[in-house]
Amino acid sequence: MNILLMDGLPEEYEGVEISADFRNMIQVDLILRDDKLSDIEKTMAALNQLYPVIPNDIQKAIDGLAWFSSRGQGGNESAGEVNQTQTKRGFCFEQDAGLIYSAFYSTYHISLTTVEFLHWWEFMALFEGLPEDTLIKKVIYWRTADVTTMGKEERKHVLKMRKQFALKSTEKPVLSAEEVERKMKERMAQRFAEAQATLEQKGG
Secondary structure (H helix, E strand, C coil): CHHHHHHHCEEEEHHHHHHCEEHHHHHHHHHHCCCCCCCCHHHHHHHHHHHCCCCCCHHHHHHHHHHHHHCCCCCCCCCCCHHHHHHHHCCCCCHHHHHHHHHHHHHCCCCCCCCCCCCCCHHHHHHHCCCCCCHHHEEEECCCCCCCCCCCCHCCCHHHHHHCCCCCCCCCCCCCCHHHHHHHHHHHHHHHHHHHHHHHHCCC
16 A cells, blocks of 8 residues: 555556556546457556556556556556545546546646646546535536435436536446456466467377
């Protein structure tokens, strides 16, 4: 576990350089949510995005992806998860880019289009800390709120705004860090089995 205020902002994982800028990790998030790619293609594309040079130890590379995307919390969050308690996808980096940009600019006076470098962990901490009256935070609330506990008028308003700001994407659920690791292990085991079978055929 990494404690942000004590351990700082890492730019490597166990001695391997990481591309730590927030724009890079947003791209990782989009890759892992791309239903046009197979799971293996997602994994390799994400690793290529994260590491300037992918380590030879693929398991280490996958562990680093899980660790960095979850901000040192052990791989329990996907790259784009803001709140672990949310069961719905509350935002989309692509669709909500304008809302996120304006919230950062008005709150922190940071232009996300011109800032030279902003660490992924810092970006997400600032994202989580946006005031509740920013439109992006309101939109996330409208999309994810449990309307069954609301009064009639509030429920009517939330459902109206949920429809107005509905996510347009038909993406599949994001490939979690655990799924990335499992699928890569399965792929490696399959390749080993195929190689072993080939050697046995040649030996026979």
